[in-house]
Amino acid sequence: MLHTQGPLLSIDVGARETTTESVDDVLADFVGGRGVATALAHDRIPFDADPFGPENSLFLATGPMQASQMSFTGRMSCTGVSPLTDGLFSSNAGGFLSRNFVGAGNAVVEVTGGSDELVAVHVREDGVTFEEVPELAGAEVPAVVAYADEEHGLPAEHTACIGPAGENGVRFASIMTSESRAFGRGGLGAVLGAKNVKLLTFDGDADPPVEIPSVSMDVHREAATADNIMKQQGTTSVTDLANESDALPAYYFAEQSFAGAEGINGDRVEEKKYKKGTCSQCAFACKLPTRDDATGVETEGPEFETVMSFGSNCGIDDIVDVMRANKLCDRFGLDVISCGDVVAGYLDSEDAFGDADLVRETVEEIAFREGVGDTLAEGIDRAHEELGIDNWTVKGMEFPAHDGRALNGQGLSFATANRGADHMYATFYAYEYPLVTQDQAFDPDGLSDEKAEKLVELENLRAVEDCGVVCRFSRDFMTPDRFEELFEADYESLLNVGGRVVELERHFNNQRGFSRADDRLPYEIDGLETALDTYYDTRGWTDDGVVPSVGGGSSAAAD
Incomplete structure (x- = not known):
């Protein structure tokens, strides 16, 4: 199976120390991106971690497709315990950071601990430097980006930073990259703010040793035309x-x-x-x-x-x-x-x-x-x-749009998603408007076993995309056979990878007290409870929405 190459770089911003270690087993099991970050977070963040505490970590990761020139691949994931949901949370951002992140030579970067001073952390192919930046206290995002460019010669596409909201602990603060793109949902900007990290930069010329199948250029040409x-x-x-x-x-x-x-x-x-x-x-x-x-x-x-x-x-x-x-x-x-x-x-x-x-x-x-x-x-x-x-x-x-009172499958998706009310966790709305072909579409009214089972498949597939990393809007171009060609694995095996990612998220959150009681909506949908039963049964979870005990992130693949 095609997967990201490179080490885990762990940055303790309090101790001003860094370590690198091999995570080849996790990469092989979870491809990259959200999957690898989730597996590492599951193993390394205490289940009872305070989202604002030094024991919470943020994991930045991208996938093997960042070694390609294929459309829909300029994205990456950020994972940690959310101050908004209090659960393990992966946020996704586009823009231009991902390939500069890869250029610094790491598969995953962990930011942990907490700094006493406001700092910028500069990740280079040859190491990491810490810079105290008291002059950036309270600075808005454009000013932070301008600072990185003027003082370090690194334009917006090399930066990930927070604005005043992150510094002030707003529970839905974003981490901004490329100035106007965001790791938006879940408040991970407030986690970075709690660590007193104002700015991260990435730069280097590392060439990831990943060979991308030629079908990637078919996708690229079709996207262009x-x-x-x-x-x-x-x-x-x-x-x-x-x-x-x-x-x-x-x-x-x-x-x-x-x-x-x-x-x-x-x-x-x-x-x-x-x-x-x-x-x-x-x-x-x-x-x-x-x-x-x-x-x-x-x-x-x-x-x-x-x-x-x-x-x-x-x-x-x-x-x-x-x-x-x-x-x-x-x-x-x-x-x-x-x-x-x-x-x-x-x-x-x-x-x-x-x-x-x-x-x-x-x-x-x-x-x-x-x-x-x-x-x-x-x-x-x-x-x-x-x-x-x-x-x-x-x-x-x-809540986002795509109202679940009208699109009932999307409503079920809002209820089950480990991230909470998130339309991108399964994108079920696309099958109910529909934005797909009629043979793939569902009647938006009502819930059924078929919708619950389809939701499991879609959640797993979306997780695979976030491991890759491949944009949601590739849906008209990324067919099952192309997933197989690109990632050098059969489609069901890839869906199983996605399923393990969803399961690890759920297991972590179960340890923090999440259960069926949290899979609820502020409105009624007929058949919701029966659909939840089918969803849990399809996933092999208990009737209370709890994952049976799993091992650590890397070993969970064998369970």
Whole structure:
């Protein structure tokens, strides 16, 4: 089986010490990326670790496809215990960091301990240096990126950093890379902030000894020549379909469609797009550099989830207002989904839907934990009672779009996902709109054994993609036979790798008290309990959603 090559580099930022060790057995079992990071985290982070404590570690990892020139491969994973969900959590980011990360010569980088001083950590092919950076305290992301470029000659694509939100322990703070891309969900930016690490940089010319099968270039050519609406509108191309399907949350989830959708849909975003945007090596180019000449606001996006969280869910029907909120989140280092939902909840509590000025004021207050922002920075799960609003989270994480009340299989996916309310954990919504061919599609209404079983397959496949690392939007190009050719393994074996990743996440979280009681939704779906039974049975878990005892990350593959 094709897998990443290289050592684990462990960086103790408190002791200012580094070690390297072979993890070849873990790489061989889990391919790379999320799988390897999850296996190592399962073995090395104590089950009772405080997310903000020095015993929590962050594992940055990429996969063997970063040795290729194939489209859909400019991504990597970051894994640790989430301050938002309190469970083991992997976040995924695109942009241009992954190949510079590989160039530094490591398969995985672990950041552990805690520094007494604010530091930048520079990872090079020939070693690691620590730099105290008190002058960057409170700095916004563009200023941090500019510092790395001006002082070290390393532009944005070499950097991963936090903004004020991470320093201030906002539970949904992002780690930003390539300036405008994010390890967004789960608050891992707050973990980096708790370690007093403001900036990580990666640089080198290491050439990973991974031979990539030639089918990779078939995928690349097809990505370059495909006629796909995402090349013009990115993920916002689904806005009108979601709205027509009653799957676009509005007014803090009180409604499932938005009368003002035309003002924030893909057409409006396309009108503001001023150049092509992409990730490393990708010819699909679905990113959205946008600019509004009248106001001067320029940002990367907004993507569809931001159109929901800061648009329809806040009662905002002007795409420029959504762009402004998106820009603030990138500057401060905030997850746009959680932040937008939290702001929407606050607007609900204040009867202030549609107030774009208040939206921007509140985002800044959250980043700096000022005024009501100190409460909102805790997330909806911890703040909803004080605000007097419903708790729209699963496992402590705020909802994206693709409303499960309309797309019931996606609702089941929100319930079961180890990350909480996360649309990317299985992407079941694509099979219910549908965004796939009719022979693959499911009726969005209702739950069945077939949906529960399909969900297991999709969760496993998405985990394989995160091991590879291969982008979700490759679904029209990455067929089962191509997975087999690229990773030099039969498809079922690859799905089994994904299944073990999901199982290790679940097992870790079980040790922290997670069970069936956490696989719940803030709304009713007929047949949910029966579907959960089928899901657990298919995975071989107990009726309470608990994984039978497994060994460590590397040995779990043999269980």
